[in-house]
Amino acid sequence: MKEPRGYKKALEREPFQEDVPFGPVTRRGFLALGLLSLAACTPVVRRKGVPYVRQPEWVVEGGEAEFVTALPHAGFAEPVRVKVYQERPLFMAPLERAMSPYPLAGLYALYDPARQGKAPDWEGFYAAWRQALAEGETLLVLPRTTSPSLEGLLERAQARFPNLRVARFEAWSLENVYLGAEAAFGRRVWPVYAPEKVETVLLLDVEAHEHPAGYLWWEALSRRRLPPMNRIYAVESGASLLGSMADHRLALKPSQVEAFLLALAQTLGVVQGTPALDYGGFLPALAEDLQRGGVVLAGPQLSPGAQALVMAINQVLKAPVRYVEPPEKEAATPKAFQQAEGAERLVWAAEGPLPSLSGKAFSAALSLYPNKAASWSLPLAHPLEASGQHRDAEGRLWSSQALIQPLWGGKTLEEVLAGLLGEELPALSPEEKRALAEGRPLAEAREVPMEVRPGLEGRLPPLRKEAPWELTLRPDASLYDGRYRDNPYLQELPRPLSRLVWDGALLLSEEDAEALGLLADIRARERRADPKRPLLRVKAGGKEALLPLWPLPGLPKGSGVAPLSHFFHPEGVVWPMEVAATGRHYPLVSTQYHGYLGEVEAVKVLEEKRALEMEAHKEKRVSFYPPWPQGEHAWAMTVDLSRCLGCGLCTLACQVENNIPVVGKEEVAKGREMHWIRIDRYFAEEGVVHQPVMCQHCEKAPCEAVCPVAATEHSSEGLNLMVYNRCVGTKYCSANCPYKARRFNFFPYGEAFVGKGDPRKAKESPLSLLMNPEVTVRSRGVMEKCTYCVQRIETTRAKAAMEGRKVRTGEVVTACQEVCPGKAIHFGDLLDPEDPIQAHRKEGRHYTLLEEANTWPRTTYLAHLKNPNPKLKEGEHGA
Amino acid sequence: MAHKEPHPDHDLIQGEWTEKTLVEKLLEPVEKPAPRPWRVVVAVGAALTLVWLYSLFVTFVKGLGTWGINQPVAWGFDIVHFVWWIGIGHAGTLISAILVLMRQNWRDSLNRVTEAMTLFAVLAAATYPLIHMGRPQLFYWVMPYPTHMALWPQYKSPLSWDVLAIMTYLTISTLFLYLGLIPDLALLRERSKGWRRKLYGWLSLGWTGNAVHWQRYRAVYVLLAGLATPVVISVHSVVSMDFAYGLVPGWHLTVFPPFFAAGAIYSGFAMALTLIIPLRKWYRLEGVITDRHLDWMAKVTLASGLGVAYIYLLEIFIAWYAGEPAEWAQQLWRMTGPYAPYYWAMMLINVVLLQTLWFPRFRKNLTWLFIFSILANVGMWLERFVIVIISLSHDFLPGNFHLYYPTWVDWTLFLGTIGFFLFGLALFIRIFPPIAVAEMVHLFHRLRKH
Amino acid sequence: MLYGLMAYFDSAERLLEALRVLKEKGYRHLEALTPNPVEGIEEVLGGDGRIPWIAFGLGVLGVGLGLFLQIYTTLDYPHNAGGKPLLGWPAFIPVTFELTILTITVGIFLFLLYMNGLPLAAHPAVRAKEYVRVLLDEYGIFVYATDPRFDLEGTRALLRELGAEVEEVRRD
DSSP states (O other): OOOOOOHHHHHHHGGGOOOOTTTHHHHTSOSSSSOSOOOOOOOSSOSSOOOOSSOOTTOOTTOEEEEEEEEEETTEEEEEEEEEETTEEEEEEESSSOOOHHHHHHHHHHHOGGGOOSOOOHHHHHHHHHHHHHHSOEEEEEOOOOOHHHHHHHHHHHHHOTTEEEEEBOSSOOHHHHHHHHHHHSSOOEEEEOGGGOSEEEEESOOGGGSTTHHHHHHHHHHTSSSSOOEEEEEESSOOHHHHTOSEEEEOOHHHHHHHHHHHHHHTTSSSSOOSOOGGGHHHHHHHHHHTSEEEEEOTTSOHHHHHHHHHHHHHTTOSEEEEOOSSSSOOBTTHHHHHHHOSEEEEOOOSSOOOOTTOSEEEEEESSOOTTSSEEEEBOOGGGOOEEEEOTTSOEEEEOOOSOOTTOOBOHHHHHHHHHTOOOOOOOHHHHHHHHHTOOSBOOOBOOOOOOSOHHHHOOOOOOOOSSEEEEEOBTTTBTTTTTTOHHHHTSOOTTTOEESOOOEEEOHHHHHHTTOHHHHHHHHHTTOOEEEEEEEEETTEEEEEEEEEOTTOOTTEEEEETTTOOOTTOSEEEEEEEEEEEEEEOEESOOOOSOOSSOOSOEEEHHHHHHOOOOOOOOOOSSOOOOOOSOOEEEEEEGGGOOOOOHHHHHHHHHTTOOOOOHHHHHTTOOOOSSEEEEEEETTEEEEEEEOOOOOTTOHHHHHOTTOOEEEOTTSOEEEOGGGOOOOOHHHHHOTTOOOEEOSSOHHHHHHTTTOGGGGGGOGGGGGSOTTSOOOOTTOEEOOOSSHHHHHHHHHHHHHTTSOOOTTOOOOHHHHHOTTOOEEEEETTOTTSHHHHHHHSTTEEOTTGGGOOOOSEEEEOEEEOOOTTOOTTTTOO | OOOSSOOTTGGGSOSOOOHHHHHHHHHHHHHSOOOHHHHHHHHHHHHHHHHHHHHHHHHHHHOGGGSSOOSSOOSOHHHHHHHHHHHHHHHHHIIIIIHHHTTOGGGGGTHHHHHHHHHHHHHHHHHHHHHTSSSGGGGGGGSOOOOTTOOOOOTTSHHHHHHHHHHHHHHHHHHHHHHHHHHHHHHHHHHOOHHHHHHHHHHHTTOOOBHHHHHHHHHHHHHHHHHHHHHHHHHHHHHHHHHHTSOSTTTOOTTHHHHHHHHHHHHHHHHHHHHHHHHHHHTTOTTTSOHHHHHHHHHHHHHHHHHHHHHHHHHHHHHHHTOOHHHHHHHHHHHHSTTHHHHHHHHIIIIIGGGGGGSHHHHTOHHHHHHHHHHHHHHHHHHHIIIIIIHHTSOSOGGGOOOOOOOHHHHHHHHHHHHHHHHHHHHHHHHSOSSOHHHHHHHHHHHHHO | OEEEEEEEESSHHHHHHHHHHHHHTTOOSEEEEOSSOOTTHHHHHOOOTHHHHHHHHHHHHHHHHHHHHHHHHHHHSOOBSTTOOTTOHHHHHHHHHHHHHHHHHHHHHHHHHHHHTOSOSOOGGGGSTTTHHHHHTOEEEEEETTSTTOOHHHHHHHHHHTTOEEEEEEOO
């Protein structure tokens, strides 16, 4: 795979690294040659399989099994149900409420042949490590760990090897939350919120993927995005998905966000003083609403003082917050990076940015992917290959189990420490096994009742100071702090709002881009679909990085956002910034260039009041023709835009479930992304709205009538079927689809994806194990699109038939529906009177996309609802 | 028996001729050494044909990804050029068929070369639907034959109609051309030696000139002309239905069939002028392809062009009048979007510059006529670009709008078909007389009788 | 061996006149060879009025074929394409039309060849040394030696009398 990059290199070179499987297609004109220099792949599965002589008892040919486990992302457990097909984990869904996209996308890494390095010499490594420990202080840098068993092992190791120093590194730290709690309560605790319980929520500069509980929060908030609705206010320095869901949004610079918080605290009487500004009426209206029952949810990057204020405000508001023991024994911080750079002997086991490993007496890297710079590079086990313990964002302890033997000889951190100690790790305990079987946590969080100690004002740590330009280094929605840079699923998952893929950019407001004199150039390039964007030299806190500029509506003036994956600073994430144009350009690829709604009513946004008054709209259907006979079911889907965060988990789940390939940056630039679900993002008057668009399964499908070979046709149950092996690829169906929901295999994308760039290597690549055997891998020249997960419908039907019953209401669950954190997607049967879809279709806000096209879609939408404060007029506060 | 006043078409053959000298003149391109420009055309045509073969190879080996097409713009240069070439073909059929029925004498000196133009244009056009398939190796699936999948083509798709329309068109124009050639082939057979005599002998089918044969021949010829007339109108109408059948704003118009038919005749006559003006000069055919012929062609070009221009204006009106937001947005996108230069260039040529043909001063100026004929084909190319690509790049949902950029493969596939067309035509006039000898001699007789 | 006599006339009128005379004299086995269609030849040699009827028949066949093709293929494997009815006749018009034209075109062309006896490998008249003249600007009559009335000298004299240049056509 790629050359491992030191941190310095990453800064300069990252934006120029084109991790494009198909990169050289146009450049050098060869698809198959000159692609990623491939590590030799040893096939783990021979194509000519031999059937079992004696079949293991639990193996069912063609059968699926489901296991519960908890997969860590940035140290926090995400409890999931993993679908396993003949020992191959293939899909996962949240066990309880919601999950982030990372564990799901991690399935790619599980089978990724790039993880294979040299055969690991574990014994040699332990000996060398012990040797280093004998010679002097050796630093072990761990990522955030929430595992009590690992902490126990660490303690024993430190007792046995006094020279073992331990640091914990995490680029996106939660330390400020703990420090805030220390200021407010006098001890470190971790807040657990229940936002579903309140009428008013203030989102203070926070985004779903930036907080360990972010997706859970949206799950909770979305439950109240239906009448009777909660009211969401957002005050933010970036432009976030959660913020786009807000009824009122105020964009402020990071320092001003904290100033706003102070003003709010003053208004609510948490601290003394009178607010300097009323933010165009925003502040009093918000305070009034909050006092009727509200909660403030803050981003972890806010300064400790701000965190303390948030905790104090929540106490005054009697907000539903519980405080639990911090999930980490010791806060992982970005500062450990400098320690690591300075250490003489280093074992680096953290994730994200990489320190320089050269010039050290002893350096070892424990990571998922091989690290060539370290003298010892050893593979860590993939979370699906590892058992262990992790706490989730609510402090509960989950047990996780290995669902597959380590494919490349990787070990867990526990196993490594045990190996260092020469110990054997115990197997899963009976309690752990029972918890896993029952799908519940091993232990609940220990609640710590907290009371803000009086005199907060006196000991309040200083809030952030204003600077003309302020920069926040935020985790990228896909790459996080860079740890997922090897994951093409995530690389190609469009980033929120910017819809950028394969890259990170400096996000600035349009005014700022204009102030830099670059907006006209960008607009001109946008107009002619030229992906090149000006490259800026961004300086912050003594570091600098080259980042291309992407202007984003909705950002406050003077506030920049850069992804942590592309710009990391070991001393913090909020900085005064200087930017200068370099005169150079860098191609940035977005999946959506037209963000403004035109005359066509593509998406509906309603106020709650209006929606309640509205009668169910009768869809206008015109046809000369008699209806076709109806089958046993009439499958249909509704997408509730009010509950849709636009996070893209559906896109990702669909991709994993349906063997959808990743195509690479250059192909996306040409407009050839393969995602079956496209999330359209519009900057509307009411704010940003998201609309997932997939095949609408039209009853009068324009695509079907035009296919000359009947490769796409209608089933009696209303599915718009795509017959891959009949398709000759005229693309007429796609041209005639008003939703443009069809995707075409211009190249052998599927094979190239599996073969890591080389379609001819597909058959021997272990990534072929990632392919869902229930779904055809499409070849070159074939059209494809959303199938309503027809494989799931048929499996369910077969199961019901075997059990001699009918398919139950809600029994068929599509992949997108299963993972949606807001439960925005519902798949059901129009012939089933029990199905909730009946109620959805009778709602006043129910609408069909492009009704005027007379296509009679089966996928329909529920309008995005807003619950604005009648006392606040939009626009006055610059939302 | 002779009339006092001269035959109204007496000036269609100018100069002092006898049958023998006329025939000698008409057979010159076949029997005399080829002029230098011919060699240049053949060389350029052959070179471009080789480039074409290479880009076809690239397309087949690597896939359609080598083209510039993408998700909203699933049809790009392939369909633009398909429509363009099919349109060009129409002039040949029109001259040979409709003008036969209308007993227009001036067609006699033009029909052969334009029919040959039709043949090669339709051949060039027919390649695009084949190669634009994702899996071109399965092209035969659009034919009705009993397959192992027990499936048949889907006859509600305009593409299935296209297949039969183009096949019919190709067959009828080939037969028409061939039927017209038979007497000339017999003459050539008697006048040549060696391989040529063998070739003409086989191809002439042993035509003797029997008067009874002639009588049946005439009946069938007129009948085929009568059949080719609706075909020539229907083919481009069917092609237009590929678009009109669709929902895409900018496609979804009932006026498309006459629009396309008018455009086809316009572009066909323009291409015929582009070919005939130099041909006449190089082979010194001014006596048989007179200024009056060119004037007539310019007038037909003007008439059909006016039809096209009218529909351009009608499209704007309908987009506004229909009150369909997507249609109007599409119209504005054409006028002001990133592709606006293409749209306005099309309007400039096909609406504004076209008006020059009203004036004999321009119409009779061969240099201008030649330049305009090339411009008109550029204009018609732009029209197809506007219809196919601009419409697709901006349909209903702003979320999926995307521009289209052709790649080198797209361009070479286009240049390649131009090369193939020129190469084919040049070889054709070297082997077969570019002007129908028998018909010209017949016309000469009739004119002399007066 | 003598095939017959080839007579060359310099105008169509003379040809028609000569044909009339020959017919009156009872000649049956002869052919008129002309460079282009001669008006009025039907009156002398008889016309062929079948062509329009054959074309009409072919047209009916073509309509039938077109409709059969579409209806049979649709019913043989019925499927719902875009919610349109199986036998959506408006969609069947173009194919029916094109197949009608195709059937007539191909059929009538083959019929023409059949009626004219083409392709023809050899013809005695072509052996005439000056044969090319009848393809160019002269009108020829070929009188077969097999005609019962044929008499080399008498026929030659008759033809000359009618204003023709006469040539004997023999196998060399």
